[in-house]
Amino acid sequence: MVPKLSDERDTKLQKVIQEISKFHGKAAPGVYIGAYMVDLAQELLGSNFTKLNAISETNVCLSDAVQVMTGCTIGNKYLWLHDFGLYAMTLYDRETKDGFRVFVDYAKITNDTPTLKKFFDGSRKFDKIPRPVQQKMVVEEFLTVKRDILSFQKVKVNQPTKPKLRPLSKCDQCNDFFRTQIDQDDQNICPFCINGSNIYTFINE
Numbered sequence: 001m002v003p004k005l006s007d008e009r010d011t012k013l014q015k016v017i018q019e020i021s022k023f024h025g026k027a028a029p030g031v032y033i034g035a036y037m038v039d040l041a042q043e044l045l046g047s048n049f050t051k052l053n054a055i056s057e058t059n060v061c062l063s064d065a066v067q068v069m070t071g072c073t074i075g076n077k078y079l080w081l082h083d084f085g086l087y088a089m090t091l092y093d094r095e096t097k098d099g100f101r102v103f104v105d106y107a108k109i110t111n112d113t114p115t116l117k118k119f120f121d122g123s124r125k126f127d128k129i130p131r132p133v134q135q136k137m138v139v140e141e142f143l144t145v146k147r148d149i150l151s152f153q154k155v156k157v158n159q160p161t162k163p164k165l166r167p168l169s170k171c172d173q174c175n176d177f178f179r180t181q182i183d184q185d186d187q188n189i190c191p192f193c194i195n196g197s198n199i200y201t202f203i204n205e
C-alpha cells in the first residue's frame with residue numbers, strides 16, 4: 001500500500017516543485033508528477049542507504065525531478081538513465097542495491113481526471129483546447145490525486161555499483177583520445193569519426 005501523503009511533505013513539495021521547474025525550464029506536468037514520485041520513493045527508502053543511487057526510466061521531466069531532489073545526476077553517475085519511455089523511477093542504496101521503484105499506475109487513473117488519463121495514454125487532441133491550456137489542466141487534475149495514481153515495487157537492482165570507466169584510446173583518424181565503447185569492434189577509431197560527426201554539418205568560413 002502506498003503510504004498516505006502527509007501535509008508536511010505535501011507543503012515542502014511545493015517549494016521543491018518551483019526548484020525543479022527552474023532547473024527544467026518550465027513548470028511542465030511531469031515536473032509535478034515527478035516530484036511526487038521521487039518524494040514517495042524517498043519516503044519508502046527512508047534513511048536505509050549509505051549512498052543513494054537512482055534510476056530514471058525516461059529522459060523526460062521525471063529525470064530532472066530526480067536530479068534536483070536527490071543530487072543523483074548523470075554527471076556524477078549516481079543516476080542511471082534507462083530510457084524505456086516509462087514514467088517510472090527507482091531510488092536504491094548503491095551498496096546493498098535494495099530500493100523502491102515508483103511508477104505511474106495507469107489503472108489507478110479514473111475518469112474523474114480525464115485530461116490526466118489522456119496525458120498518460122497519449123490520446124489528447126489539441127484541436128479544441130490548445131496544448132498550454134491542457135498542460136495546466138493536467139497539473140490541476142494531478143493535484144487532486146497526487147499519490148493516488150502511483151504504485152511501487154520493492155526491488156534489488158541488478159547493476160554494477162559504478163558504470164565501468166572505459167580505457168582511453170587514440171583515434172587513428174582525428175588523433176583525439178576517446179573512451180572506448182563496450183560494443184565497439186574497432187577500438188582504434190572514435191565513434192565520432194565512425195559516424196558521430198553526422199550530427200553536424202561543418203560550415204567553412
Ligand SMILES: [Zn+2]
Pocket residue numbers: 171172173174175176189190191192193194
Ligand atoms: Zn576520431
